[in-house]
Amino acid sequence: MRSVGAMSDSIRAMTAQLVSDPASMIFLPLGEALRQRGQLDAAEKVALAGLGRYSESADAHDLYARILGDRGQLELAFDEWDIALRLEPDHVGAHKGIGFLYFVAGELDRALAHLETAARKLPDDDGAQTALARVKEALARRAAAGNGAGRETETAVLTEEQAVVPGADPSRLFLGLEGAEDGLLLLDTRGLRLGGGLTSPEGDDVADAVSAHLAGVSQEASRTARLLGLGAWISLAAESPDGHLFVVAPTPETLLLLVREQSVPLGRLAVVADHAAGVARAWLEGLQ
C-alpha cells in the first residue's frame, strides 16, 4: 500500500500534468486517486471535466459512476455504468459496478451475469472473483431453500466498499436496546452500513439494500426542507401496513433507521430513535 506522502506527490504530479495539458487522459488516474482519498468533490470536478472532453470514453463514465457510488447516488451511478456498457459492452469496471448494484438490490441473477463477465475478463482480480463466489453461494442457498421467488440478500460482497471501522464491533453497537439485532440500522451518508441489522418480514437480510436507498432518501429530505424554507430536516417517519420506519441523523455524517411493527405508535418510535441516536453517537465517539 502506498504511503500517504507518496500518494500526495503522485496526485500533485498528475494535477500539474492535467493543468499543462487539459486534454490529457491523466484525468482518469487522477480522479481515481482523489476518489480513493475520499476527496469526492475534487474527484467529481476532474471526472466531469474529463467527461466533457471525452463523452464517449467508457473509462470516464466508469470513473464518474464510482464517484457517484461513493456519494450514495446509486441510481445515477447505475446510469453512468449503463452508458459505459453501451459505449464498450465488455467494460470490466462497468460490469463490476452494475453487478454490485444488482447484488445490493437483491437481484442475484442479474448480479451473477455481470460479475461473471468481470471475473472472466480479470481472472487475477480477487475482488471480482470473491464477489462472484459470494453471489453463487447466495443463489445456491436460495435454490436449496426452494424459495425461487424470494429475494435473498446478504451483506455486500465487495468488502472493499464496506465502511469497516477498525477497533469496533458493529454487531455490538445497539446491544441491549430493543431491536438491537433487527430493526436498528446505522449507516453513513454514502449509504454504507456501519452497524445494526434489518430483515424483511420473510426473514431476508435487507440491511445493505435499505442502507443504499436511505442515503438518497436523506439527501432528498434535506433538500426538501431546505428549498421549502423549513431549515434543517430533523426526522422522517413513514407508516406502512407492515411496520413503521423512522429516520434521524445522529451526526451530520450518519443516519439511523428504526423499523418497528405497526402496533408501535410513531410517537414512541421518535423516543426510541432519540435514545438509539445517543447510543450511536457514543459508539462513534469511541472510535475517534
Next chain:
Amino acid sequence: MRAVEPWVEGPLAAFLDESAARLTLLMTSAGQVLAQHGFTRAFDVMSAAALGAGIMASTDELARLMDAPPFRALAHQGVQHGLFLSGFDTPQGRWIGLVVFGPESSLGLVQLFFQRLVADLAKQAPTEAPSNRVLASDFEDELNASLRTLFGQ
C-alpha cells in the same frame, strides 16, 4: 457538461445536479447551441437543437394564430423519458432549453429547477451585448466553432 460561454457553466451545473436531467441543451431561438450535457455525438446535438428550435417556432406560431402570448413551455411524456422545452429571455437574447429526464426525476422537478436556472443565468450573464453578431454567412463557422468547444475537439 460543456458550454460555449463560461458563465453558463455554474448555473447549468447546479441545474443538472438538482434535476438529475439526462440530456440538456441550451440554444438560441435560431438553434445555435450554447451548452449541452449528456449527448455523446455532435450530430445528435445538431439534430436535437434544430428540432427543438423548430418545435418552439411551431408552437409560437400556433399561439399567434390563437391570438395568445407565446407558450412558455411544453412537455412530452414517454414511457421511460420525459421531454421539456422552454423558451426564456436572457440579456443575450431569447434562448431555448431542451431537457430530457428519466424516472429518477419528474416534470415538476425539472420545471422547478429550470426556473432557477433561468434566474441564475440572468444574474450571471454579462451585461454587454455579444461583440459580433452572427451573420447568416458566418453561421456555419460559428456552429462548427461552438461544436468544437462543446466536444473539446
Next chain:
Amino acid sequence: MPEFATALDLITRVHGVRGAMLVSVSDGLVVAESSMDGVDGAPVAALTASLAGRLRRTTEAAGRRLPTFIHLRAATGTVLAVPSNDDLLVVTIGAPDINVGLARLEMLHVAERGI
C-alpha cells in the same frame, strides 16, 4: 374539482396547517391546492413527490408494503404526505407545532375518496 377544494379546506382548518394540496406523484405537479398561505405550491409538489418516490423504493427494498403516511419534520416546519391512489399524493405543509394527528386523519379521509 370543487369536492377536492372542500376536502382540502378541511385540512387547512387544522391547527398549524399552512396549506394543503393534491399532487401527481409521477409528474410532481399540483393537481389541486387550498390556502397556500405564502407558500409556492409548485416546489412543494415537486419535492414531496420526489421524496415519496424515494421512500417508496426504500420500503420496497425493506420488503414492506408502500407507505400510507409520511411525516418530514424540519427545524421550522413540517411536510405530511398521504398517497391517494397509484399516482396521487395528499400533501400538507405546516408549522412546527402542527396538530399532526388531526391533519393525518383529515388527509386520510381525502385520500380514501380518490379521484
